[in-house]
Amino acid sequence: MRKGSTVLPSTERTRSRRAPQRPGDRVFSGLSTGAGVLILVVLAGVAAFLVAEAWPALIAPADEVPGPDGIVLYIWPLLFGTLLAAFLALLIAAPLAVAIALFITHYAPRRIAQALGYIIDLLAAIPSIIYGLWGIQVLAPLTVEPAGWLEENLGFIPLFAGPASTTGRTMLVAALVLAVMILPIVSAVVREAFRQTPRLHEEASLALGATRWEMIRMAVLPFGRSSIIGASMLGLGRALGETMAVAIVLSVSGGVTFNLISSGNPGTIAANIALEFPESTGIAVNTLIASGLVLFAVTLLVNMAARAVINRRREFSGAN
């Protein structure tokens, strides 16, 4: 009896200490949970659609699938090309994006910085087909001469083995176009994160006599690190799935090669779907969708890796 009476008030106290559940709260949390669940449902729908449509191609005998050697050897060069183009693009774009974001938030004069940020945002909106047209009309011809030089002088590196393409429609150009495409989107996200760096941190390190670079290295970069990774993944996702620009720019003629400057390049999954889909029927369509499923899985893996990295850096985000 006595024991019970000591326990009871304590549970009552804990209950009353918790914020009261108001109807507004309940509605709001319900709404936001619903939105999250809806996303899961949509994604499940997409996945179900992909698997259902890809299934006939996965179980079909090798000789019915387009390409001479069955579905695995059909998709593998495409997967290779996709990864090569996307990672090259990210390799080029990520450091530049961070530099742009740093320049706008910490180096450029304030008034100019806003205008610059604005211009970069706009570039994210240029449709991919335009990047494709720009790539083939402006960029590709410019690379013909340097590619020839690379072949002559650095030809011993497999990347530049040549023979150099005479039209410039190479893997290198495709990666450059992709890099230019993802640059605005990556730098915009990183910029917003840098801008949110607590001013106190910055001022504290400056007050301790740090130079601007030391301040950035000690206060800004650690704070924005998870955003840099997140933004890079966003960019990588876009590069992996980019369709029209690659379809227009890249000269595809099969084969797995690291050679970046010849005209015989592996294709990419998304571009291949766009190129082949209109004229395909029957099992060929299923095969294309199966390749889409592979792309989907790759993105999944990339994101898992990124998540793992970000989670390790959790302590820098403000909400935790």
Added chain:
Amino acid sequence: MKRTTLGRALALPAAAALTFGLVACGAANESGGGDNSGNGGGSGLSGTISGAGASSQDAAQQAWRAGFLEQNPDVTVNYDPIGSGGGREQFISGGSDFGGTDAYLDEEELPKAQERCGQVVEIPAYVSPIAVIFNVEGVDSLNLKPGTIAKIFNQKITKWNDPAIAADNPGAQLPDTAITPVNRSDESGTTENFVEYLKAAAPQDWPHEVSGDWPVKGGEAAQGTSGVVQAVSSGNGTIGYADASQAKDLSTVKVGVGGEFVQYSPEAAAKILEVSERVEGRGEYSFAFDLARDTTESGTYPIVLVSYELACANYSDANKAELVKAYFNYIISEEGQQASADSAGSAPISDALRQQIKPAVDAISAS
């Protein structure tokens, strides 16, 4: 500060709606909208029909549509250039009212289409020569035999001054440049027809199977006709194949037929349908041709793309049937063929062929 989130959430849609409201007053060239009024222009036909299919004939469809609308201002005709495969699929499944395809319906598709339509109306209305284009410094004209073309595209001949090329072009100054063959990277009717030609005219030099996909690895590949033209004109020592109408200023190859070399021309291209045989047993309204690519008939240009129009002999909707019939009649008319020749560079079909296919179009009706 107060209504911030609301304002934020509504801002963009509101902005869009605002812009939309400001300018939503109709296009200047569309008087009163297509499908609601019948102001008695032309034939008094009205309504909408939609087709889908080969992108090769899109430019021609645009011309036909425009000419047809002039006569029938209350009709809307849509054409989705989604590709031949998609076009056939949609036509069979009833997704489109008429179809366009670079290859006639195959044995599997034909019965399914007949299930939808009763008889299938299948007419070759778009005949387009495929030019073999090249860009070699100092060479303006080139004669090539089918076997040589096949070897070049199969990468067996790799230099422009190869003896095989020199033999066809006595006296020409051929440079010691590498040949870069350019092909289509997308699956296309143009590729299929070109490969079909190589297979038929030079079987021993072209070991690959016929399909819409380019079979040879390692060449330069470009998207679409415009991509091939772009690639050929921007490189040196390049050679490719493209719809003749888009070949622009590029030099084109004179192709060996029999003992002579034929430059492409609309007449020479249209002639191939006369020397080819109609495929039998497909119903009286189906005009499918197996093209005689290996013809030796003088003055015939053998590399052509023939694109078909698909329709049903029997529609369930009387108005649709009227519209499709009127539209197809316009397409095969002299005027329609001239319109597509002017703006798509196709070869007008001959009068004899027109007389042949006219009954098929007239047979379109509603049950």
Added chain:
Amino acid sequence: MPVTTSSERGPDLHTPLSGVPLTHGQLPRYAAQFTLLAAIAAGIALTLAGWNPAASAIIAGAGYVVVIYAWSRTVEGPRKARDRLVTAVVTGAFLLALLPLVSVIVTVVGNGIARFDVEFFTYSMRGVVGEGGGAYHAIMGTLVVTGLAALISVPIGILTAIYLVEYGRGRLAKAITFFVDVMTGIPSIVAGLFAYALFALVFGPGVRMGIMGAIALSVLMIPVVVRSAEEMLKLVPNELREAAYALAVPKWRTIVKVVLPTALAGIATGVTLAIARVIGETAPLLITLGITSSVNLNPVDGRMATLPVYAYYQYVTPGVPPEPALERAWTAALTLIIIVMALNLIARLISRLFAPKTRG
């Protein structure tokens, strides 16, 4: 704290102060500008001497970096020198990155300006062959479809982000975070196929509707909205939330009145980016909307033209001669950029008007 993570170059506390000079050498005030001018002059001289302009620009840039670093290092010491080096490298990288972007803009404007006339904005392509014609129908279609997509994705996206940051604990939140990431990787054409398959189930094959396109675009847009809104909400300092709770403000009011306004500018940028991401999508609209040459403003009835698809088809299947069609394609692209510019401007205006000042 991140500030303390790297102290390897901090002042050595054991050395007596008398050993450290209290003053520091400093470069003259205009040292950087002067060196830069010299580098530019050298670059121009190299170009005039017959070098490739690109190569001379690279040499001039590298020269500037080396000179300013060496000079600063001898006069100001390694820390200052490193600072100047990074400044030069960051600025250089920025200019380098700007180069292709400017080139793209110049190409689009240069090619698009030819047909940027009244006819382009008031005419559709109905009955037009060859020259003339416009993109009125496509502009309207793009506004309707993208507007619908935004209407679907923005509320869902922001609510999901709120759930993830404010409510989400445990497995569901982890699953949603993960799958939103996965969703960013859906190739656009697959989203189009999905929307098509969904509607074909209900309406039969061959169906074409504006709303289908909007749904396909939403699939692409939602994850972008969620990701950027999530990042921005996370950056709202916890102190603000705790202060609100301490004043007994209910959680939902805290979110609506404190958290969202603080993150507003970032979310606005995110939403604008998301719209920008989808407004130029070609592949999914190709499958779901098709193309028409006439105006159609009803998103649940039949084909609609949109600017990217319009531009694509004008480019891919031009007539004879191809020039008018290609000009229309470029002008359509230019128009698309201008539309986004307008949206962007409005979003910025709103975020500036309503967002509380968080920084000076």
